[in-house]
Amino acid sequence: MKKWIIILSGLLLAQLVLAVAVNLMSEDYNAFEPQESLLAFDVKAVEGLQIEDGQNSLVLKQQDDQWRLPESGDFPADQDAVERLLDELAGLERGWPVATTPEAAKRFKVDKNAFERKLTLLGKDESEVVLYVGTSPGFRKVHVRPAGEEAVYAVVFNTWEANAKASDWIDKDILKLDANQVIRLEMPDFVLERDGEVLKVADLGAEEETKEEEARALVDKLADLRIQSLLDSEVESEYQQAEPELEIKLVRESGDPLIYRFFKSEEEAYYLLKRSDWEPYFKVAAFVLEPIKEIGRENLVQAKTEETPKETAESNASAEAGMVTPEVKE
Structure with a gap:
């Protein structure tokens, strides 16, 4: 009997330890809910954007409140596309990191020397915000790493929205007329x-x-x-x-x-x-x-299409209505 009491007491203690551990893990998880912005920048303060893919490099700059492509003769960029990209980057949220080592950064292609995309946001005070975009773990998701951090995150983003070719950013409706x-x-x-x-x-x-x-x-x-x-x-x-x-x-x-x-x-x-x-x-x-x-x-x-009898009759009636009968003098 004493043996069973010891066994049951041990099981009860194990359950208590497990409950405390789960509770602590739950609280820790909630602390890392994706509620904090991944990148700290003001969209309105961004004056330049550089996109690199390892082979191509593209620069977008704001001139007189309009986004242009300096390397393409300051040709107008698609304003909506640029603003949409900046809004998406500002909306990225920091969740649980999927890795925190330099080896993982290389594996997920978010290393400073090996990446799918490198996005550099240029501010008015020459400050820079850099984000490395890498492999995709699933539909509309990519691995990213902000420069200066070791943590790698999985966020909702499409890599093709940040292509590094001018043809993807020019205003293709520039010739439209009224x-x-x-x-x-x-x-x-x-x-x-x-x-x-x-x-x-x-x-x-x-x-x-x-x-x-x-x-x-x-x-x-x-x-x-x-x-x-x-x-x-x-x-x-x-x-x-x-x-x-x-x-x-x-x-x-x-x-x-x-x-x-x-x-x-x-x-x-x-x-x-x-x-x-x-x-x-x-x-x-x-x-x-x-x-x-x-x-x-x-x-x-x-x-020329021939007039129908109805159209001819209406035309004649209109002509007769407009005629003035001369006054007959006695």
Whole structure:
């Protein structure tokens, strides 16, 4: 009997020790809940951002309240994309570290000499905040390590949102226009001119009329033209003396006329565009330009439609209502 009392007492003591240990671990875990920001910086104070991937390096800088690419002739960057990245970085939260050794940093590719991405935030006072982004442990998660710390964390982030190529950051809508401001469009086979609210083909025959929906669709395609990337400056000289595949002149209500000169590149996937108001040459997807290039006068003009009897009767009635009967003198 005494033997059983000793055994049960031992089991009770073991349970008490286990309960205390679990309680301590639980409190310690709660202390590391992801409630603290991983990076300490003010989004509004960031004036520069450098992204490195081991092979490429990209710099974004804020100039006159606009993000630009200094290494691409200060070309405008996609403002929303830059601000979205900064907001995501500011929102990263510090949770339980998954490792705390230099060996682990190399294994998870967040070491200063081996990383997937190195993000450097530049402040107004030349201060820097550096984050190393490494391997992915799962969907929309990556390993990261703030510079100056040994701890490695797993956070919610997409590595592709921090690519180190200029083509991923340029403002691809930079050439967009307000189609309602277009008053004239000149193409090799025809000219469109604004007549009130619509655009019509110039020099129509007596029995011809404009397909107004098609004319509007053409202007919309040009007004919404989206670029893919910038052409390398070293290659531009090859096209400066070349004859364009297509040249278009667009006149707006205000501002200088715009001349679009499209060149066929060696690669079939895109055309090159030089617009008169921009220095660089742009790459434009072939599937975007081909539908514009193929439009001729025959696509925008049709024979006049005959008036229906009802339309003729209404027209005659309107004419009669407007006639004045002369007064008969006796």
